[in-house]
Each structure stands twice: as C-alpha cells, then as structure tokens.
Amino acid sequence: MSAQAKALQAKQQPESRWIDSIKVHAELIAAILSGVLILAGWLLDKNSIHSAAVASYLLAFIIGGFAKAKEGIEETIADKELNVEMLMIFAAVGSAIIGYWTEGAILIFIFALSGALETYTMNKSQKEISSLMEIQPEEAWLIRDGAEEKVHVSELAVGDLILVKPGERIPADGVIFKGQTTIDEAAITGESIPVSKQKDGEVFAGTVNITGSVYVEVTKPASDTLFQKIINLVQSAQSEKSPSQLFIEKFEGTYVKVVLITVGLMMFIPHFALGWSWTETFYRAMVLLVVASPCALVASIMPATLSAISNGARHGILFKGGMHLENLSNLKAIAFDKTGTLTKGKPEVTDMIVREGLPEQELLAAVASIESQSNHPLAQAVIRFAQKQNVSYSAPDQLEDVAGWGVKGVVNGKQWKVGKADFVGREAAFAFSGGKASELAASGKTTVFVEDEHGVAAVIALKDLIREDTKQALDLLHQEGIYTIMLTGDNETTARAIAKEAHLDTFIAECLPEHKVDQLKKLIKEHETVAMVGDGINDAPALATASIGIAMGEGSDVALETADIVLMKNDLPKIAEAIRLSKKMRRIVKQNVVFSIAVIMLLIISNFFQVLDLPFGVIGHEGSTILVILNGLRLLRS
Structure with missing residues (x-):
C-alpha cells in the first residue's frame, strides 16, 4: 500500500467509526430527539401556540415512532399477523385523534426508548463476540521463497508457512514448525496462565505469541479455524430461541387479536351500558389499547436468554441455543464418560x-x-x-x-x-x-x-x-441435587474404586461405547432429563441420545459439532456453574412474566374504574417493559 493510500485510509477511519457509532445508536438518538420535540410541543402549547405545538408533536411521532412502525408493518406483512408494535401505533394515533397529542407523543417516546434499550441489550449480549472478532488478526507474515510477505489471512492455505513474532496474535490454526515460545490462549480457553509451546505444538488463531518468534505451518483455512467456529457457534446460539420464547411469540399473535376485539367492543358498550360519553368511551378504549399491550411479557424472556448465553461464552461455556440453556435447569442426572473426562x-x-x-x-x-x-x-x-x-x-x-x-x-x-x-x-x-x-x-x-x-x-x-477438579465438580453437582453416574468399560473392581474416589453416586462397569446409548435411554426413563458428558469423539452417539450433550473437548472440532453445550476447557466445575446460570435465568424469567402480567391486570382494572389516565397508563406499561429488560440484563454479571 502506498503512503498516499495509507494516509487516505487513516483519514477515512475516524469518519467511518463516527458513522458506525451513529448507526449503532440510531434508535436512542431518535428517542432522545423525540423527547426534545415533545418538550418543545408542551412549551408551545403552554404559550397557546397550538399549531406549532401540534407540528412539534407530529415530528415527535414521526421521528420517535418510525423505527418501531417500520418493524411492526414489515413483520405484520411477513407473518400476516398483527403484533405489539402495531398495537402501540394504533394507540398513539388514536390518542392524537381525540386530541391527546401530548399523551400519544409520550407513548411513542417511551416505546422508542424501550426499543432502544432492547437493542442495547442485544448489542450488549453480543459484546463478547464483537470483542473476539476485533482481536481476530487480519494479516499474516507468509514465508514465500524464503522471504517474508505480509498477506491477508484469507489468502493463507493449508500447508503454508507463516512467521509469528513476539507480541503478535497468531493468524491461523496450525502447528509449530520451528522455534519455541509462550502463548496466551485466554481468548480460546479462558485460561489466564500462558502455555509453553515448542515444535509440533498446536496453536490457535487469535491467541497471543508472548516470548519467541515461531514458524507455524497452517493446518486450517481462515474460515475453518477454531476461533471462527466459536464465533459462529455463539452467534447461532443467540439467534436460536428457547421453548418459552417460542411459546410467548405464538401467544402474542392470539393475544393481540383478543386486545383489538376487546378495544373495539369498549368503544361502544360502555357508552350504552354505563352511560359514558363518547369522548370518555373512546379515551378509555385508547388507554386499554396501551395498557393491555403485552410488551413487557414479550420482553420477559429474550433479553434474559441472550444475557445468559453471553455470560456463559465469557466464562468458556458455549450453549448452542436457548433451548439447551433452559433445559439445563430441569436436569436431574448426569452420566460421565471416564477416560479424559473424570480422569x-x-x-x-x-x-x-x-x-x-x-x-x-x-x-x-x-x-x-x-x-x-x-x-x-x-x-x-x-x-x-x-x-x-x-x-x-x-x-x-x-x-x-x-x-x-x-x-x-x-x-x-x-x-x-x-x-x-x-x-x-x-x-x-x-x-x-x-x-x-x-x-x-x-x-x-x-x-x-x-x-x-x-x-x-x-x-x-x-x-x-x-483430575484434580473432579471431586470438587461432583460435590458441586450434588449440592445442586444432581445424581451422578459413571459409564466405563473398566471392570467392576476398578470402576468401584474410581467411583468411590471421585464421589460419584453410582457407576456402570464394562460398558462398551455401543452400550452407552442403551444405558442412557434407561437413565432418561428413570430421571427424565439426563445429560451426558464426554470427549465428543467416541461418545458422539451417547451425546446425541442424552437430553443434553456436554462436550469436554478442549475446544476440539468434534466437540463443537456434536454437543449441545461445549466447555472450552476440560473444566468440570463449569458444569455446576452452567446449571446455576440456567436456574438463575429461569428465576428471572419467572419474575419477569409474573410481574408483567400483574402490571397489565392492575392497569386494565384501574382503567375500567376510570382512575387511570393515559399518561400514567403509558408510564406504567412502558415502565414495566423497561424494568423486565433491565432485570434480564442482570444475567450479564458474573
């Protein structure tokens, strides 16, 4: 690259970062701008400049509500079903129709703010992936005809020889061809202590070469490195929904229809049955439209699940989806392979x-x-x-x-x-x-x-x-009420001695790999939800049969592809940590669901007795949505 090109690139980078920052925070910027316009509209209205006030409110509607309106309309067209976003648009427009511009605009503002917070949750939950992607090297020193040449990592092929200097990140998976060094593998294994490597030692992309220069023979293309597989695995886990989330989403469509029918009836029945004025009847219908919307209920699960998946990834526990994370809280028993797992x-x-x-x-x-x-x-x-x-x-x-x-x-x-x-x-x-x-x-x-x-x-x-940590891990599992079993091909005497030393509840000796599947089926009949912990290679059929497969593969390819949960190090105590994380997520989801339903019921009853005004309805409804999202974010903490 020429000096002129480099200078141009350096000049463009700050501008590019500034544009990217605006894109990331677009929803929050729109919500804040909407809030400023509402304040301006309110001040204009106080000074009897009504036309300008309405114009300010209208701009607040458009700027604050555009993102959510677009999302709601696109999803309605795609799914052929109304959703929460459409309910909120109807409520805001309805408020404006009856002259409650301020209330409608505030509704849009808080709805936009809660949407921005939900986006923040999504971005926050993917922080670990983003940080991983940032440390993934883009260039490598390729040795070609005895000379060093800097190339993009995508140009590397299996068998290429690359030079990695002290302080540089290793750009590709490979084995050391020449030299010895110490490598920080924290990005892959989570282990903070550097590992010594010498000739024929395996190295991974994204890890840091600390002490010596080494020549590395590339064993995998850039798209197939362990580093890239971890990124792909967690990204796919974050897009996969848990059973609870799928249920809520199905329930949402039916619920929205019920709310709209109820609102339609409320526009007429109270006027004739209770003698309410038409203005009061329509007003109460709009309040009902706001407070009965299931925003908080819909937000009860996804932020919590994403936060838990991200927390696990940060601590070397990779979940292949919300379903497996949720199932873990129902675990009753765990079967362990012996060799390479307990030993x-x-x-x-x-x-x-x-x-x-x-x-x-x-x-x-x-x-x-x-x-x-x-x-x-x-x-x-x-x-x-x-x-x-x-x-x-x-x-x-x-x-x-x-x-x-x-x-x-x-x-x-x-x-x-x-x-x-x-x-x-x-x-x-x-x-x-x-x-x-x-x-x-x-x-x-x-x-x-x-x-x-x-x-x-x-x-x-x-x-x-x-292993040094086996007894500790099994004791932690017993504290969680988990029954532990060892499946081993050893004879009865050896198996009994190991089971006693490891603090296992029981063991099944002389169990060949093909028999492990049969034993797991029996355990599932007895305990319902059973996990299998193995090395992900000869235990693959058992891992697939178990309710939850947990691979102890030091991040091996087979482990990543076979199991539902992968422990990036052979760190058995992480299993108890994963179970505690799952149980904590279940508690938070239950809290969110109960709280959101209770708030909706309270607001509906208050509206029916005409003691709830639209601004308080908006605050109660959107406030509960923000609270359940914040409650879910607690799972990001260790």
Whole structure:
C-alpha cells in the first residue's frame, strides 16, 4: 500500500467509526430527539401556540415512532399477523385523534426508548463476540521463497508457512514448525496462565505469541479455524430461541387479536351500558389499547436468554441455543464418560515394588529400555516415570513381543519379561511381596509384572488418575441435587474404586461405547432429563441420545459439532456453574412474566374504574417493559 493510500485510509477511519457509532445508536438518538420535540410541543402549547405545538408533536411521532412502525408493518406483512408494535401505533394515533397529542407523543417516546434499550441489550449480549472478532488478526507474515510477505489471512492455505513474532496474535490454526515460545490462549480457553509451546505444538488463531518468534505451518483455512467456529457457534446460539420464547411469540399473535376485539367492543358498550360519553368511551378504549399491550411479557424472556448465553461464552461455556440453556435447569442426572473426562486420560505409574536386594534404578532402566520400543499407553507411562526419576536407558539388545501377554527382552546381556501375571506365572506373581498385587488391583490399579532369571523382580501399578477438579465438580453437582453416574468399560473392581474416589453416586462397569446409548435411554426413563458428558469423539452417539450433550473437548472440532453445550476447557466445575446460570435465568424469567402480567391486570382494572389516565397508563406499561429488560440484563454479571 502506498503512503498516499495509507494516509487516505487513516483519514477515512475516524469518519467511518463516527458513522458506525451513529448507526449503532440510531434508535436512542431518535428517542432522545423525540423527547426534545415533545418538550418543545408542551412549551408551545403552554404559550397557546397550538399549531406549532401540534407540528412539534407530529415530528415527535414521526421521528420517535418510525423505527418501531417500520418493524411492526414489515413483520405484520411477513407473518400476516398483527403484533405489539402495531398495537402501540394504533394507540398513539388514536390518542392524537381525540386530541391527546401530548399523551400519544409520550407513548411513542417511551416505546422508542424501550426499543432502544432492547437493542442495547442485544448489542450488549453480543459484546463478547464483537470483542473476539476485533482481536481476530487480519494479516499474516507468509514465508514465500524464503522471504517474508505480509498477506491477508484469507489468502493463507493449508500447508503454508507463516512467521509469528513476539507480541503478535497468531493468524491461523496450525502447528509449530520451528522455534519455541509462550502463548496466551485466554481468548480460546479462558485460561489466564500462558502455555509453553515448542515444535509440533498446536496453536490457535487469535491467541497471543508472548516470548519467541515461531514458524507455524497452517493446518486450517481462515474460515475453518477454531476461533471462527466459536464465533459462529455463539452467534447461532443467540439467534436460536428457547421453548418459552417460542411459546410467548405464538401467544402474542392470539393475544393481540383478543386486545383489538376487546378495544373495539369498549368503544361502544360502555357508552350504552354505563352511560359514558363518547369522548370518555373512546379515551378509555385508547388507554386499554396501551395498557393491555403485552410488551413487557414479550420482553420477559429474550433479553434474559441472550444475557445468559453471553455470560456463559465469557466464562468458556458455549450453549448452542436457548433451548439447551433452559433445559439445563430441569436436569436431574448426569452420566460421565471416564477416560479424559473424570480422569486425565493418560495412565501414570503410582507404585513400583521391587524385589529386595535388586537396585530400583537398574530394574527401571531395564524396563524402560524394553518399553521404549512400544507405543502402548502403559509402556509410555513407564517411560514417563523413568524420565521423571532421571533414569537413563538405551535400546534393548534383543526384543520379542508376545501378543496379548507382554514383551521379552535382553538388556545388557540379561533376560527380562514384562507383562501380565500369567506371562510371569500367576501363582508367583500374586505371591510376590506378600500379595501386594492383589491389594493394588483392588484399589482400581492396573498391574504389570517384571521377571528376571531369578523370578518375579517387581510389580508396577498404573492408574488413569482422576483430575484434580473432579471431586470438587461432583460435590458441586450434588449440592445442586444432581445424581451422578459413571459409564466405563473398566471392570467392576476398578470402576468401584474410581467411583468411590471421585464421589460419584453410582457407576456402570464394562460398558462398551455401543452400550452407552442403551444405558442412557434407561437413565432418561428413570430421571427424565439426563445429560451426558464426554470427549465428543467416541461418545458422539451417547451425546446425541442424552437430553443434553456436554462436550469436554478442549475446544476440539468434534466437540463443537456434536454437543449441545461445549466447555472450552476440560473444566468440570463449569458444569455446576452452567446449571446455576440456567436456574438463575429461569428465576428471572419467572419474575419477569409474573410481574408483567400483574402490571397489565392492575392497569386494565384501574382503567375500567376510570382512575387511570393515559399518561400514567403509558408510564406504567412502558415502565414495566423497561424494568423486565433491565432485570434480564442482570444475567450479564458474573
């Protein structure tokens, strides 16, 4: 870009931001201008300049009511059904017809103000998405023929090599090709502590490179990054309506018709039945049109739902729609997958009992040497344990894999066997060290035996350890009255030990992935609303079967696509937080609905007894609408 073009762009940016700001606040500006015109009209009227006063009121009608009138007419034409906006237009016009210009204009002003507040709620609820979009990088340093070239992120393709310098945001999902650094992943995971990354480490668009320059190989196009998927997910959730919202919207159409019929009858019946004058009859009909309008009722749910969805997104809880958020408050039981959900997903060595007289370092070096040739999770756990103990080892002299039993190997001229009890002799294995193997197995641990030329040399116990926050999360769920179940493929003994340690209510052992669906169907029959928590990959059928599917996928693609709710980190306590948020939303919605119905009933009765004037009707009706919106906004707070 030339210097002249850059200068022109810099000059245009403030003007563009100013125009954008006016567009965002257009409704509020129109409402305020309408209020100023009403004040001017009232002052002119007080000074007996009636024509100018009417003109001022008329302008207030047009400026304040244009947005809502347009919205109401367009929706009426599209849905072929009258709505709240049309009721308010009729009421304002009717007030003007009988000479109540001030009251009609005030009605338009407050209606415009409440509309501006509702728009503010929508904008506020999307604040997290807007802030995410703002930090999404637009340019990247592409390495082409050994040289750096700045390109737009949309030009990046899978396989491209990009340079990310310290302090820059990573422009695309990828893996580190060269270099090491520390990355702030708060935008993706919500975790404030930076994460160290080195060669082959996975990085995400929108995260911040803090310390070192790294070369990153792009693995996804810009439109398919995890960052973009989060944005799309929450935007789609905000457009999806909850069952309560859908019910209110259906109810609104019928209610509007009933109000219009009632108003039509009130224009005539009181005159003949109660002896009211025609002016009083028409006036009371207009007041009824105002106070019976269900604005507050309609606004009882959507602002609260949007606020709750935004609150969840800010704390790493992504709801795929208001329906799932609402269902969460009815939750009675949660089924958990074990591996990677309740546990870390990687077995670790917890105990190593070595034959007396045999140096522990020598044995561990021999076992690590043999296991270094295997990709089995248990073998890798032994390797990690040896590395933590600073034990050095080399490749074995000879190796033989005995499928289904274990491994034979020769290390430094000495023969070793590593494997199951039957591989080294069951009787000798369980007699070793006073039967310690049986105790270890009873506590839910997997045992591996080691044999040398003198017999059983050691027993190594391994276990997929429970996450640090698992007990806390399950205790929090019990406080919410949630029944907890673990579905696992482990045997009865291991499952029982893990369930006891994790504070689960019950467990179902030897449960294969294809059986989880059947178990969930039984749980739904027993508890009605049941959630399933899994990693979103092999648990996909169970997540789909459950009333609510919750994915613990560290933001994996499969988790985003499968579940109804996604926890961006494997943070189990967030489930209880989500349930509390759902229950709080339900309480606020109930408060709003009861309050709005009570206000409508009070205003209708007051109007019938002729003690309610139009200005107070307007204030009572529109004031209640503003209050329920503000009440819903409380959910934006942590």
